[in-house]
Amino acid sequence: MMPEPYKLTASEASSMIKQGELTPVDLVESLLERIKELEPKLDAWVTVDAEGALKAAKALTMEAQKGSLRSPLHGIAVGVKDIYATKALRTTMGSPLYHDHVPDRDSNVVARLREAGAIILGKTETTEFAYLDPAPTRNPWNTEYTPGGSSSGSAAAVAARMCPLAFGSQTGGSVMRPASFCGVAAMKPTHDLLSREGIYPQSWSLDHVGFMSRSVEDLKLTLGALTGIQAQSLIKKPRIGVPTSYFNEAGDEDVTRNYEETKEKLREAGGEILDFKLPDSFRFVHQAHRIIMFAEAASVHEAMFKETPNLYRSHMQGEIASGLVIPSSTYLHAQRIREKFRNELTASMSGIDVVITPTALTPALKGLTSTGDAAFNVPWSLTGFPTVTIPSGLTDEGLPFGAQLIAGPYEEIKLLSVAAWCELALPFDAEPPLQ
Amino acid sequence: MKTTREDYVRYYLDSAKKIGIPIEPLTQSIVKTAEAAWAVDSYKVEPSDEPAEKSPRRRIH
Numbered sequence: 233m234m235p236e237p238y239k240l241t242a243s244e245a246s247s248m249i250k251q252g253e254l255t256p257v258d259l260v261e262s263l264l265e266r267i268k269e270l271e272p273k274l275d276a277w278v279t280v281d282a283e284g285a286l287k288a289a290k291a292l293t294m295e296a297q298k299g300s301l302r303s304p305l306h307g308i309a310v311g312v313k314d315i316y317a318t319k320a321l322r323t324t325m326g327s328p329l330y331h332d333h334v335p336d337r338d339s340n341v342v343a344r345l346r347e348a349g350a351i352i353l354g355k356t357e358t359t360e361f362a363y364l365d366p367a368p369t370r371n372p373w374n375t376e377y378t379p380g381g382s383s384s385g386s387a388a389a390v391a392a393r394m395c396p397l398a399f400g401s402q403t404g405g406s407v408m409r410p411a412s413f414c415g416v417a418a419m420k421p422t423h424d425l426l427s428r429e430g431i432y433p434q435s436w437s438l439d440h441v442g443f444m445s446r447s448v449e450d451l452k453l454t455l456g457a458l459t460g461i462q463a464q465s466l467i468k469k470p471r472i473g474v475p476t477s478y479f480n481e482a483g484d485e486d487v488t489r490n491y492e493e494t495k496e497k498l499r500e501a502g503g504e505i506l507d508f509k510l511p512d513s514f515r516f517v518h519q520a521h522r523i524i525m526f527a528e529a530a531s532v533h534e535a536m537f538k539e540t541p542n543l544y545r546s547h548m549q550g551e552i553a554s555g556l557v558i559p560s561s562t563y564l565h566a567q568r569i570r571e572k573f574r575n576e577l578t579a580s581m582s583g584i585d586v587v588i589t590p591t592a593l594t595p596a597l598k599g600l601t602s603t604g605d606a607a608f609n610v611p612w613s614l615t616g617f618p619t620v621t622i623p624s625g626l627t628d629e630g631l632p633f634g635a636q637l638i639a640g641p642y643e644e645i646k647l648l649s650v651a652a653w654c655e656l657a658l659p660f661d662a663e664p665p666l667q
Numbered sequence: 668m669k670t671t672r673e674d675y676v677r678y679y680l681d682s683a684k685k686i687g688i689p690i691e692p693l694t695q696s697i698v699k700t701a702e703a704a705w706a707v708d709s710y711k712v713e714p715s716d717e718p719a720e721k722s723p724r725r726r727i728h
């Protein structure tokens with residue numbers, strides 16, 4: 233018996249649409265029902281474009297019935313973080329300053345998605361300007377907990393099976409961390425692999441496009457449809473570097489225990505687990521990241537902040553105010569540290585396929601006032617290296633852990649191959665306990 | 668000339684006041700930034716640390 237369409241992963245739905253066993257209309261209608269049922273509890277969406285999605289679904293259904301499929305994303309409904317411009321669809325940046333803003337054109341990624349036959353289901357909740365002031369979204373695993381951020385709505389929507397695929401962005405940890413908190417897979421490709429044109433900037437040189445799904449297969453499908461990069465065969469015996477400092481001690485007790493268990497499972501599955509020494513420049517990466525991010529964010533917001541400071545929430549106010557007083561020499565020092573770290577890391581990684589770390593310092597936090605800490609993700613946002621997170625277990629309270637894999641620049645094929653291998657070694661079939 | 672952590676914190680808070688930023692609610696963020704700046708400025712990157720050739724950048728449009 234065919235499962236309810238909303239339960240399908242993107243790959244499963246894609247295959248069924250190709251075989252003529254499912255129509256894009258069926259998929260969208262099932263997802264809209266799911267959203268109607270769960271949205272009052274989860275608040276994952278700013279705007280659901282039911283009319284637009286169904287109109288697109290009907291057109292794509294007709295194309296499919298004529299045998300014309302645009303890509304493996306043909307007919308797949310996606311959520312898009314509400315900082316991506318979407319033509320004629322309200323885009324608020326999570327801020328009252330853009331409450332009624334309606335872009336007149338799509339961002340580059342959204343345009344590509346539409347060309348590939350994907351359907352924009354709606355705009356998912358973001359923290360204010362993709363920083364730390366929380367969105368109202370709740371974690372589907374326990375609605376008293378944060379889903380993380382800043383791509384809060386996208387992570388929650390995918391975890392809750394409201395859409396099989398959703399897009400976010402990461403400047404510090406805003407794709408990896410919410411994906412980990414919500415028990416979904418996610419990818420942040422190399423910094424400039426996917427265009428950020430039309431995505432409201434937090435920090436130009438740190439912002440990354442990212443996306444979330446329920447499997448590594450879906451990540452491969454998405455990357456392939458958008459870039460032509462095809463991750464093919466599984467790697468046989470991945471060489472997985474484990475940092476000998478910081479990541480094995482900075483996380484909380486539960487995360488550290490899960491990390492040890494994860495490494496052991498990967499070793500038992502036949503992976504080569506190797507010590508990986510972090511370069512000396514690692515000591516300053518978090519500080520360098522803060523300086524760069526704050527200076528660039530202040531530059532984005534300077535004019536609006538001076539006019540309407542009180543329309544910003546407290547974290548944004550702190551970021552902009554601090555950023556406005558950073559001297560250019562300090563900003564440039566930070567960029568030089570960044571370049572040094574990037575070069576040293578590239579050299580260090582020559583003997584391994586990927587580095588593995590926990591994705592987040594903690595599981596999801598109780599309450600909605602904090603979206604968590606991006607410390608385990610910041611170094612890879614700073615370097616622009618591609619990362620993937622996959623679920624790696626549950627706490628005793630039923631909240632997900634994540635394992636983060638990092639590869640060298642433009643090594644997406646290797647990264648996804650290792651991620652697929654790890655996914656087999658770390659099976660995770662749990663679902664959020666939603667009615 | 669800023670050298671100590673306290674110099675940095677004082678400089679950042681004074682700079683924020685000079686441009687009309689209300690310090691009180693934002694002190695924590697400004698102080699944390701000052702501390703980050705102190706760390707960043709303390710780490711010297713020598714010209715010899717920067718390779719002559721940069722790795723190529725690719726973008727797909």
